[in-house]
Amino acid sequence: SGEVLFPMLCVGIMSAGAKVVDVGLVSTPLFYFSVINYDEHDAGIMITASHNPAEYNGLKFLRGDGSPIGGDSGLPEIEKMVGEMTDMDSVRLRNDSLKADVQTKEVMDDYMSSLFSKVAVDDISPLRVVVDAGNGMGGHVAPKIFEKLPTHMTPMYFELDGTFPNHEANPIKPENMEDLQDMVLSSHADVGFAYDGDADRVGMVDERGSIVSGDIITALLARALLQDHPGARILYDLRSSKSVGETIAKRGGESAITRVGHAFIKKQMREENALFAGEVSGHYYFQEFNYLDVSDYALLLLLRMISKDGRPLSEIVAEVVHYSHSGEINFDVKDKQAVIDRLIATYKDKAEKFSDMDGVLFDFGDWWFNVRPSNTEPILRLNLEAKDDAMMEEKKAEVVAIISS
Secondary structure (H helix, E strand, C coil): CHHHHHHHHHHHHHHCCCCCEECCCCCHHHHHHHHHCCCCCCEEEEECCCCCCCCCCCEEEEECCCCECCCCCCHHHHHHHHHHCCCCHHHCCCHHHHHHHCEECCCHHHHHHHHHCCCCHHHCCCCEEEEECCCCCHHHHHHHHHCCCCCEEEEECCCCCCCCCCCCCCCCCHHHHHHHHHHHHHCCCCEEEEECCCCCCEEEEECCCCEECHHHHHHHHHHHHHHHCCCCEEEEECCCCHHHHHHHHHCCCEEEEECCCHHHHHHHHHHHCCCEEECCCCCEEEHHHCCEECHHHHHHHHHHHHHHHCCCHHHHHHCCCCCEECCCEEECCCCHHHHHHHHHHHHCCCCCEEECCCCEEEECCCEEEEEEECCCCCCEEEEEEECCHHHHHHHHHHHHHHHHC
């Protein structure tokens, strides 16, 4: 539905006296780059449903300095103004008359130059790599990246298709990674990557076909970045394994936890001058890119790390993972607040640490869990971690029973 929404969006923008620059088909990182890299752009709007299923669509707003317009930074005001509109006749312009006034700009080459100014091609070995674009925008950008690299890349689902015929383009769900896992094993690849629909997130599979979770990828990226930026401050979202903070401390960095969600993380990064931040969902944010999440840069850094280390990815990951994590478990409940209240009544007095920064987080020392309402869907999300598999399964069953009841 993006092709239907685009001319209508142009009508609204131009009727307000602003100019439209069409940068064409772009991933979210490429959209971000398009807004902040050119002085003549004061703001940006991307038509995207992000990682949501095919029946969704929406708009993503960005200020000219790269800061997001979100729930606590202007979006409610826009919603209020839209709700107050009663006469749209003044903005009903003919779409065909607008086409001549819409400028176009090619941004891909400049974006590639920016990426490869930060990661040298010579630092990456001729690895065997599988990339699953999930029929999303990764299939538009990844070929431009890998044509410059000495790697052998096996593409999966690079055809752009907003109906997502092969699987949902959301790498945080294990079922969406199964095809990638199979291909990594059958092709004897060194690593596999999976983009989400708008390609601002990237998941990873090691050479054994095992999924490397987003928080562990955060730890690996933190370790790599701290080699060049000793003592830097790095943020990670509160769903992440304790292994992340421990890895950052071991490598001499400072760390802090954040709320879930790009608008909150980018704001905290700016306030705390953080070098890097990562989310369990596969978003990775870089000060070098104006605190924005750039999946392609994360991918290149990971390829460089694997190349320089020389060991299989599974061995590198094993050095970082020290606990048993449940992964994210979703619940469709009738009354989200009632569930949260019950969890507080059950666990708050027993926990060594409690936080309501984002949902509720209870830390008992040798295990912890967080339950939070989704920012984008009508569900509750559970993340739980314990010192070993047995305790993790025991405590997960305990908490799931309370939520499900």
